Amino acid sequence: MNVFLLLIVFVIGVGVxxxxxRSGQRGGEFDPGHSPKTNPFLDxxxxxxxxxxxxxxxxxxxxxxxxxKDKIMIKAKAEGRITNDGVEELFCIGxxxxxxxxxxxxxxxxxxKIGNTGRGVYYEAV
Numbered sequence: 001m002n003v004f005l006l007l008i009v010f011v012i013g014v015g016v017x018x019x020x021x022r023s024g025q026r027g028g029e030f031d032p033g034h035s036p037k038t039n040p041f042l043d044x045x046x047x048x049x050x051x052x053x054x055x056x057x058x059x060x061x062x063x064x065x066x067x068x069k070d071k072i073m074i075k076a077k078a079e080g081r082i083t084n085d086g087v088e089e090l091f092c093i094g095x096x097x098x099x100x101x102x103x104x105x106x107x108x109x110x111x112x113k114i115g116n117t118g119r120g121v122y123y124e125a126v
Contacts (some may be wrong), residue, residue, distance in 0.1 A: 069101055076125045083122045
């Protein structure tokens, strides 16, 4: 009985799938006739605008990172030390991002890393 029911559903599905395109109705398939002929992002003038927007976005992200690193330094100086977990909680960010910020500050000689790995690691302002 179940096999018979599945066979009927299959036949009806195939019939509907064949009849929709023939009747001119669209069944959600991609229609290349309705796609744009040109891509505005590939046009030279529009490409310059897109490049400007990308540069502006990158600068905005960089500014946000610098502001966060400044706040990390303020907290490290105020409390005497800061940890990775402290940075995570300060900005509601993940472990990797917090580590990246701290490592950048160490590379800039603004923070000094105390400890090697694990929970005992903390950072002090230089």
